[in-house]
Amino acid sequence: MTAGQGTSLIHRALVYSGEREFLAAAVPFLRAGLTADDVVLVAASPPRLDRVRRALGAAAEPVLFLDVAEWYRHPVRTIAAYDQFLRAQAPRRVRALAELDWADRRRREAREWARYEAVVNEVFGTSGARALCAYDRHATAPGMLAEVRRTHRELVEDGRPRSSADYTDPGRLFAEFDREPLPLPPPPVFDSLPIESDDLHEVRAFVAARAARHGLPGRALSALLVAVTELAANAVKHGTPPMAVRLWADGPDLVCEVADCGLWRPDALLGFVPPAAATSGGFGLWGVRMLADAVQVRAGWDGTVVRLRMRLTG
Amino acid sequence: MQTWFARRPVRDLRPGDHAWLAFRSREEQEHVIGAFVHEGLAGTDRVVYITGACPRELPGLLTRYRTDPDPFAATGQLKIISPREACDADGRFDPDRLLDAVAAEIGESFAAGYRGVRITGDMTWAVRQPGGHQRVLGCERRMDATIAASTLAMAICQFGPHCCSPRQLDALEDTHAVIVEANPEFEDSVLRITRTFTPPGLRLEGELDAARHAAFAEALASVADVDRDVHLDLTGLRFLDLGALHLLTAFASRRRGGGRLLLDNLAPDLAAVIDTVGWHRMPGLAQGMAAHGQGAPS
Numbered sequence: 001m002t003a004g005q006g007t008s009l010i011h012r013a014l015v016y017s018g019e020r021e022f023l024a025a026a027v028p029f030l031r032a033g034l035t036a037d038d039v040v041l042v043a044a045s046p047p048r049l050d051r052v053r054r055a056l057g058a059a060a061e062p063v064l065f066l067d068v069a070e071w072y073r074h075p076v077r078t079i080a081a082y083d084q085f086l087r088a089q090a091p092r093r094v095r096a097l098a099e100l101d102w103a104d105r106r107r108r109e110a111r112e113w114a115r116y117e118a119v120v121n122e123v124f125g126t127s128g129a130r131a132l133c134a135y136d137r138h139a140t141a142p143g144m145l146a147e148v149r150r151t152h153r154e155l156v157e158d159g160r161p162r163s164s165a166d167y168t169d170p171g172r173l174f175a176e177f178d179r180e181p182l183p184l185p186p187p188p189v190f191d192s193l194p195i196e197s198d199d200l201h202e203v204r205a206f207v208a209a210r211a212a213r214h215g216l217p218g219r220a221l222s223a224l225l226v227a228v229t230e231l232a233a234n235a236v237k238h239g240t241p242p243m244a245v246r247l248w249a250d251g252p253d254l255v256c257e258v259a260d261c262g263l264w265r266p267d268a269l270l271g272f273v274p275p276a277a278a279t280s281g282g283f284g285l286w287g288v289r290m291l292a293d294a295v296q297v298r299a300g301w302d303g304t305v306v307r308l309r310m311r312l313t314g
Numbered sequence: 315m316q317t318w319f320a321r322r323p324v325r326d327l328r329p330g331d332h333a334w335l336a337f338r339s340r341e342e343q344e345h346v347i348g349a350f351v352h353e354g355l356a357g358t359d360r361v362v363y364i365t366g367a368c369p370r371e372l373p374g375l376l377t378r379y380r381t382d383p384d385p386f387a388a389t390g391q392l393k394i395i396s397p398r399e400a401c402d403a404d405g406r407f408d409p410d411r412l413l414d415a416v417a418a419e420i421g422e423s424f425a426a427g428y429r430g431v432r433i434t435g436d437m438t439w440a441v442r443q444p445g446g447h448q449r450v451l452g453c454e455r456r457m458d459a460t461i462a463a464s465t466l467a468m469a470i471c472q473f474g475p476h477c478c479s480p481r482q483l484d485a486l487e488d489t490h491a492v493i494v495e496a497n498p499e500f501e502d503s504v505l506r507i508t509r510t511f512t513p514p515g516l517r518l519e520g521e522l523d524a525a526r527h528a529a530f531a532e533a534l535a536s537v538a539d540v541d542r543d544v545h546l547d548l549t550g551l552r553f554l555d556l557g558a559l560h561l562l563t564a565f566a567s568r569r570r571g572g573g574r575l576l577l578d579n580l581a582p583d584l585a586a587v588i589d590t591v592g593w594h595r596m597p598g599l600a601q602g603m604a605a606h607g608q609g610a611p612s
Contacts, residue, residue: 230556278562
């Protein structure tokens with residue numbers, strides 16, 4: 001058995017029914033990693049972690065057990081964290097079993113995690129990592145399972161491994177997702193300021209005042225200001241006037257979008273890929289995705305909109 | 315003991331200001347004093363310089379500000395007072411002689427119709443004499459009274475590196491109400507960039523975004539040759555965009571001098587933004603002195 005980074009990623013989805021089927025796939029996967037001296041980690045809910053630990057018995061000792069609620073909060077940050085983790089472990093290979101807890105994740109978030117699964121293929125393609133992503137057939141919406149089959153090259157369903165016929169190139173998948181209309185248009189009443197020059201001081205003053213009125217905490221506000229400035233600067237550079245920044249509250253979120261009438265379509269995939277340095281291409285849009293709680297980009301014949309969401313409670 | 319100083323760029327000095335400059339390098343002296351003399355001569359002020367140098371040797375005037383002082387010396391708008399004139403027969407610094415000479419020059423300038431008179435001199439030589447510190451201290455107290463009362467005169471007292479002990483230097487500094495510093499490299503309603511010399515670097519105040527990247531890059535270029543750590547004092551910086559992080563990283567990687575680029579006094583919110591995108595994506599950059607005077611991890 002060979003250990004080491006630099007070989008192809010194996011990114012496999014496990015679609016299971018019941019605990020026995022889960023453990024029958026998960027335990028041999030983890031044991032194989034321990035035999036090969038891989039860095040082995042499991043990210044799941046605490047009860048699930050306990051069951052895996054018990055099933056591994058004494059062999060569980062070198063395994064890293066991570067609470068999925070901590071490790072999988074934000075897709076772009078999770079990718080950046082894995083990227084850093086893999087670099088830190090090099091040249092050892094990393095083997096990860098992950099199961100997200102879908103109980104309290106909303107549909108919009110599910111879509112972001114589908115993008116995450118797709119980007120893993122791109123970012124870690126030559127990391128040699130072995131990833132097994134577990135999905136409970138009965139707790140996962142059918143639409144999501146269809147996406148799982150499109151974001152994983154390999155599937156284990158009904159206990160049998162096979163390659164996925166539905167696997168889709170991440171770039172194509174992103175383009176498809178980006179064609180869907182934004183879930184909600186701005187409400188009838190929202191705050192708006194035209195962007196009329198490259199001096200974005202006024203844009204920040206406007207956003208800061210409105211965000212404070214909605215109760216956005218200070219740390220989140222400074223992240224939002226950096227993100228909005230980046231988007232507005234991009235719109236000024238690539239977009240077509242008239243351009244505007246708009247804000248409104250949507251339930252627990254503050255929504256802030258930058259819109260123009262051009263079609264400049266920022267590379268969505270690029271925004272998920274951790275750049276090597278601040279001087280690398282794509283650092284700006286990736287930084288926006290790191291700083292905002294969620295980012296949605298839509299570009300069409302009638303203009304480009306980049307929508308940021310920030311949670312109003314810390 | 316005086317505990318409050320006004321800190322002012324040289325271009326904002328006004329009559330009555332008795333200002334302090336403890337320069338650590340010739341470059342700093344050229345920036346500040348060069349501007350002080352140049353702005354006086356280019357305007358309608360008389361300049362009185364206490365020095366053993368000849369006009370063309372005045373710090374920064376010819377090299378930095380491309381001002382030929384000889385015509386001004388010929389008309390008397392630039393007046394050089396040799397230290398010898400401020401010394402007694404034994405070569406000892408004599409405050410009375412200097413103060414008399416300065417008072418005479420102020421009177422003469424007024425009579426000649428000048429709108430202002432700028433007085434400066436590097437007093438390092440006088441402090442270094444045996445017993446010099448006491449004599450200069452007494453002189454400075456009286457000078458402060460003279461200048462502060464004047465509607466015409468402003469002065470910069472210069473002290474070079476290692477001219478006396480830090481405590482003695484503090485005592486001298488306390489006799490001045492104004493600390494003078496270099497003119498900003500760039501200033502508009504949103505951002506001000508000022509060259510700093512101890513430690514070497516730049517001070518940024520306000521907000522830095524794409525509209526001012528070009529000015530910032532130009533200011534950075536002025537510290538590219540520093541051969542040790544370059545410090546950016548960000549005490550007054552309220553906003554920094556992602557493009558500026560790109561600029562800083564690019565600058566750190568192609569600097570000719572050695573050493574790191576340190577971000578001093580970074581506001582916690584801005585530090586949190588950089589933590590999010592990762593310091594390791596900015597090789598050559600490090601957090602320097604922490605805000606609120608805490609020690610630096612670096």
